[in-house]
Amino acid sequence: MTDLIKIQAATAAELLQYVDISEEASGYVIPDTAPEISINQLMEAGFFADAVKLLALGLPKRESVWWACLCARDIHGPQTDEDNTGALVAAESWVKSPTEERRLNCKGYAEKTRYKTPASWAATAAAWSHGSLSDPGEPAIEPPAHLYAHAVAGSVTLAAVLSNPVNAEKSFQRFLQQGLDLARGGNGKTAARATENQLVES
Template sequence: MTEINFVKIKQPTAVAVCSLVELDEEARQLLQDDTAPAQYLQQLIEKELYPDAVRFLAVALPKREAIWWACSCARLTLGESPSPVDVKAIEAAEAWVYKPTEENRQLTRPTAEATQFKTPAGWAAIAAFWSGGNISPAEGAVVPPAEELTGKAVIGAVMLAAVRSGADRIKANYRLFLKKGLHIANGGDGRAVQ
């Protein structure tokens, strides 16, 4: 793998990122105090620790970029006859990415709920909803989302997308999705990655 240089990830070390996410033991053993996020992610991918690489990247990316990554992966699972519910969820999440207003954020919750959180699209939409603001459904109550919620929803979207097309495609899906995520981390939009 070529050297990775992230422009979107601002944490100076992988340790700083890992404090935000749970990783498997093998992934934690690779962690060194001074390892840059790009080097650590490269090690995870080379060792085919794909779920850990997804977890790491989902919390390392800024929220907008992470949600865009989730949308990109979810879109690839729609198939030829996509569910209108999933299409609406992805479109709502993408609308928030394009224009992260409170109004657009609020529109993501009902579309996520309509998926019953059974699809990558639903998790991408709830990631956008959990990106900030008030997440309480109760009138007058103000409940800000926990900082880690967006990352957890992005993890759910990407991992669910990876397993959706069958066991024989999981590794290939993880590799493709991580390439997209790397492209986004490097300042791209992930669309050109095939």
């Protein structure tokens, strides 16, 4: 029995077909059991980036993108430039109301920030959650259903490394607790610094 009520996948195998787990970490993954078991085992063994990948994909899109937003907001500060601030705000706005207009706004900021920061990847995750990957007016290219999770994982992982370059493990552990709280139906803030926005009820 799992308490990660937001994760719809019954087994880790359902997620593993869409993510690449490092060879070293693969021995801690049990495909035919609930994803929670593999996520916990990966965390305990110190394979945090692999745990992030599974959790990012296991969460519903809005909760997953919100997780990226929380982690990006955690390292947000006065030194953050205007475009990255805009990217983060755009992603947070999309979570509150995932309209096509807000998705396109995220897409624009993702391109401006060149996919190099946690905020940029959070905006990218929103942009890849629905709609089309192509520019307006061009033939539609529907994003693969799992694509958003790769951007979320990139955002969370990069935020952890930037938050504590000397000991990213502490940041990974804190961020993963946020994600697990979201998976339990929480708002992701139990182990996080306060942020200004809250995830609206799905």
